[in-house]
Amino acid sequence: MPRRVASQVHSTVSRLLSGSYFVSPPTWYDAVLRHPPAPLFSRDGERKPKRITYAEDSIRRQFFRDFPFEALKPRTLAEGWTARQEHGRPTGREWTELRQWGRLPSAEDTIAFTLNLHKHHDLSLANAYMLATAQFAALRAEHETASMYAALEAEAHGDVFAPTEIRRGFNVEQRYLSASQKQTAGGVDASKPRPEVPLLTEGVTMSAHAGEWTGGQGYEMRRREGVRMPEQARADPLPAVEDVLGQQAGKEAVDFMGLLDEKQPAGSRV
Numbered sequence: 001m002p003r004r005v006a007s008q009v010h011s012t013v014s015r016l017l018s019g020s021y022f023v024s025p026p027t028w029y030d031a032v033l034r035h036p037p038a039p040l041f042s043r044d045g046e047r048k049p050k051r052i053t054y055a056e057d058s059i060r061r062q063f064f065r066d067f068p069f070e071a072l073k074p075r076t077l078a079e080g081w082t083a084r085q086e087h088g089r090p091t092g093r094e095w096t097e098l099r100q101w102g103r104l105p106s107a108e109d110t111i112a113f114t115l116n117l118h119k120h121h122d123l124s125l126a127n128a129y130m131l132a133t134a135q136f137a138a139l140r141a142e143h144e145t146a147s148m149y150a151a152l153e154a155e156a157h158g159d160v161f162a163p164t165e166i167r168r169g170f171n172v173e174q175r176y177l178s179a180s181q182k183q184t185a186g187g188v189d190a191s192k193p194r195p196e197v198p199l200l201t202e203g204v205t206m207s208a209h210a211g212e213w214t215g216g217q218g219y220e221m222r223r224r225e226g227v228r229m230p231e232q233a234r235a236d237p238l239p240a241v242e243d244v245l246g247q248q249a250g251k252e253a254v255d256f257m258g259l260l261d262e263k264q265p266a267g268s269r270v
Helices: 006-018 029-034 055-066 068-072 081-086 107-120 125-156 165-185 217-224 230-235 241-248
Strands: none
Touching: 006 029, 055 068, 055 107, 055 125, 107 125
């Protein structure tokens, strides 16, 4: 017998029995007739598997959009719904406040409370989520305030806490800033006097009392004596181009770069 699809085997055997090809039906024939195999899905694209969705997924996605830092809080995976039921936590109609599951609820507790309000208290999913997240934020604010005042009370009684991560970051930043300031200063101690740098003035005769303040009298005295001052050298006007050309007229050109060859005739010079 040729190979057939599983859903067509019993039909083929029925035709063979009606044509007297088989004397007696096979042992499995009656069982297959009572429980025929499921038909194959058509491959024309009309029948597609339905997408499996859960309400918890949409609630969880929206919750972590509104509270993204809750994803950074560690939580154990050992405790689940079984442990919660063993501790007598209310569910269904009895669960009316998020506080009933503890004063420090987790993200999964808030998601479960939202779904419980939607299913057992006839609230829409949006209203249930709004109510659950409002209670979650209130409980977190209450826990944060209580923790802050507990730390202040402990410090008042003499307790010393280790520096936080933010304080450690500030300390490291201050240490690098101090090292950078020392490198910028060149390692010179500010308490020690810096060496005086002598003034280099060309052609200027300084008096013996150059380090004293004379109100400009020493400068005026040197100018009257005919001493050439540096600013006078910078202020001298340059000679005009016509005067320089007039002085060089009739003189042989000077070979400053050694390009002219003295052995060559005058007509062949470049």
